[in-house]
Every structure is written in C-alpha cells, then in structure tokens.
C-alpha cells in the first residue's frame with residue numbers, strides 16, 4: 518500500500534489507480550470481503566422486514582435530516598445554548614488544523630498522561646492521533662476494530678467495519694505479538710483478550726475522546742451509538758471528556774432519534790438496534806457517582822459550510838455514516854477500502870472528499886463508480902449519491918483543466934458534426950476493432966486484458982437502417 522498522506526499533485530489519483538489494479542487482481546481478498554458482507558446482507562434484510570414500511574421509514578429519516586441541515590443556522594445556536602446550559606463547553610473549529618490545536622490545548626490543560634478514544638471518524642478526518650502522538654501523547658483506541666487497526670498501523674478499512682479485511686488468525690497473531698497472549702481462533706476469546714487489556718486503560722486515562730452520532734438541539738445532548746460499551750467507558754471514566762463532531766450532526770428533536778437510531782443500526786450493521794445508545798448531557802453533576810469533571814465539544818466545519826452553500830449537493834450532509842452504500846458498491850467490493858486513500862471510503866466518500874480535500878486532487882473518485890445507483894437505493898436518508906458523483910464529474914470538467922480530455926472532446930465535435938466523417942470513422946473503427954488488443958498502448962492493453970471485446974457488426978447502423986427501409990418497400 519502506498520503511504521496515505523503524501524500530498525503531491527496527482528498523487529492521490531496515481532495511488533488510486535495503482536492500488537485498484539493490485540486489489541482487483543487479488544481474488545482472495547475480494548472473496549474474503551464479499552463473504553464478510555454476506556452475513557451483513559442476511560441480517561439487514563431480516564431486520565428490514567420488521568419495519569411495517571421501510572420506504573416510509575426512509576422518508577421520515579430523510580425528512581428529519583433535511584429539516585435540520587436546512588435550518589443549521591437556527592439549530593446549531595439552539596444546541597449550543599442548551600449544551601452550555603447543561604454544563605458543557607463548546608469550541609468552534611473552522612478546519613482540521615484548528616480542531617487539532619483546540620484538542621491539544623485541552624489535553625495540555627488537563628495535564629493528561631494517558632488518553633483513551635472511542636471510534637470517531639471525524640478524528641480520522643483531522644488526523645488527530647498523529648497530532649497527539651507528535652506532541653508526545655499516547656492514544657489508545659478502545660473500539661475493538663479500531664484497536665486492531667491501530668496495532669496493525671493501518672487506518673480503518675471501512676468506516677463502520679474498520680478491520681473487516683482482517684482474518685481471525687491474523688488478529689490472534691497480532692495480539693500474541695503485542696499483548697503476549699496465546700494463539701486462539703475463537704472470536705469470543707479474542708474479544709475477551711482486548712477487553713482484559715483495555716479495562717485498566719480506561720481507569721488510567723485522564724482524557725477520553727469520543728465522536729458523536731447526533732447532536733440534539735432541543736435538549737443539548739450528544740447521542741452516541743455503539744456495540745461494545747467502550748464509548749460509555751471512554752466518556753464516563755476519565756476526568757475530561759472531549760467530543761469531536763461535524764456541525765452537520767445536529768437534529769432538532771429528541772424523538773427524531775426514534776427513527777434515526779434504528780435506521781442507522783439496520784442499514785449500518787443489520788441490527789434492530791445497536792447495543793448501547795447513550796445520550797450525554799454534560800459533565801457530572803452534584804450527587805452523581807460517575808461522569809467527567811469537564812465535558813467539551815469541538816464543532817468542526819472543515820468545508821461543511823461550503824457543501825451547505827451548494828444547493829445541488831447539500832443533502833450529502835444528511836449522511837449518518839451507516840456505511841450501507843459501501844456494502845453494496847461494486848467498486849468498493851472490488852478495489853477495497855484502502856484504495857480510496859480517504860477517511861470516508863466508498864460512494865459517499867467519493868462525493869464528499871473532493872469538497873473536503875480539493876476537487877483538483879480528488880476528482881478521480883467521481884469516476885470510481887459504475888453509476889448503477891445501488892448506493893442511492895440503500896441510503897436510509899435518501900441521499901442521491903450517484904447523481905452527486907455525476908455533479909462532481911461535471912464540476913471537475915468545468916474547473917479542472919485536462920488537456921487530453923478537452924482535445925478528445927474537440928475531435929469528437931469535429932467528427933460528430935460531419936456525417937461523412939462520422940461514417941468514415943465508423944467504418945475504420947469496425948475494420949480495425951480486432952487489432953486494438955495488439956496495439957502497443959499500455960493503458961489500452963491493460964483495459965482490454967480483463968474485458969471481452971465484442972465482435973464489430975459487419976454493417977453500420979446507417980447501412981442497416983437503409984437496408985431495412987428498402988426491405989420494407
């Protein structure tokens with residue numbers, strides 16, 4: 518795998534093409550990932566069947582997010598006022614750098630010796646662990662999948678299932694190497710190893726860092742949904758709790774969660790509900806026996822207001838990060854999660870990454886789609902994902918200069934606007950199609966190596982049309 522964050526022009530595209538080629542040819546990896554997703558599809562469909570009307574539930578979830586995102590200017594201040602009234606402190610971060618600086622300052626003020634963190638994709642987005650480690654702070658990931666990825670020195674493979682590409686035997690070997698445990702093939706025992714290792718770390722940590730799934734404006738509460746209970750311990754045991762969230766996570770009403778939490782569980786993990794759904798309402802109050810002394814929330818923009826200002830793509834902010842669009846995407850299933858080189862992989866990652874990190878370096882992701890629409894069909898909040906990819910393609914064609922593509926379009930205009938030239942070009946193409954495979958053009962040769970080239974028809978469409986006209990006389 519090429520390093521994730523080398524920032525040279527065209528680096529991201531070259532990396533994508535290189536890694537995609539490697540992974541597409543790795544049939545073992547592809548089969549393993551498809552098998553891992555097989556179980557997800559079975560349980561997701563079983564849970565969907567429990568809804569009286571899944572499509573109506575999608576409408577309700579979509580409406581809740583639509584109404585919140587379109588009234589962010591009103592709901593964010595309402596959330597902040599209620600969160601502060603509950604005793605929490607809010608910090609606004611324009612971009613990743615500012616968010617890192619705020620969190621580092623909070624960690625320094627807390628005189629932290631140990632930090633524990635639960636799953637938070639926004640922290641991956643701002644490369645928080647690297648910044649904390651650079652400043653001399655060790656951070657332990659408490660989510661099992663993230664912990665495994667941390668030991669492997671890899672970013673998450675999938676933003677819901679971070680280590681879905683890792684085999685049990687590999688995890689056992691990894692734990693043996695880092696934690697000194699004997700080999701085991703039992704998932705339960707592997708989980709218990711991580712649990713035993715983690716318990717004391719929660720107690721030792723001075724600062725706990727979490728993400729947020731939803732921010733409830735009317736109550737000022739942070740909603741976090743998880744399966745392991747690790748986020749609860751991360752938020753409750755250390756002296757200081759820092760939550761990091763994108764500004765788009767706001768919903769207006771507490772009862773919006775009545776539809777959003779089950780939809781997130783079903784679409785994301787094929788569950789009726791995730792095991793732990795917790796609302797955090799500020800630091801510990803007098804008389805309470807647990808909870809942090811301080812609770813901070815860092816609200817991150819990082820180009821989200823630019824997406825908000827674009828009416829065409831605003832609904833990409835509705836995303837509840839369930840990961841369902843990745844699971845059905847033929848591109849994701851073939852090229853794998855690392856190939857994207859982004860925090861958010863798959864279709865929704867391909868939509869938002871060009872906004873978060875620049876269209877000129879990341880517009881190739883818009884082409885990483887067959888436009889089959891499977892992503893839009895499964896999205897629980899009805900984001901029109903594949904059309905957004907088309908919009909990105911159009912925007913890139915307008916703003917990112919590509920001399921060869923432009924040249925190709927100009928040639929096409931010349932040929933297509935002259936019928937005699939179009940007919941001559943067609944005839945040449947039909948007669949030379951078979952030779953294409955033998956042409957010494959590497960890109961063409963690679964492309965055709967995995968595709969069957971159809972035989973060219975003997976007659977052009979026009980010839981056939983004329984012939985049909987004569988025959989019908």
Ligand code: SF4
Nearest residue numbers: 836837839840842896
């Ligand atoms: S775009 Fe939709 S399907 Fe994809 S992660 Fe977001 S909410 Fe889930």
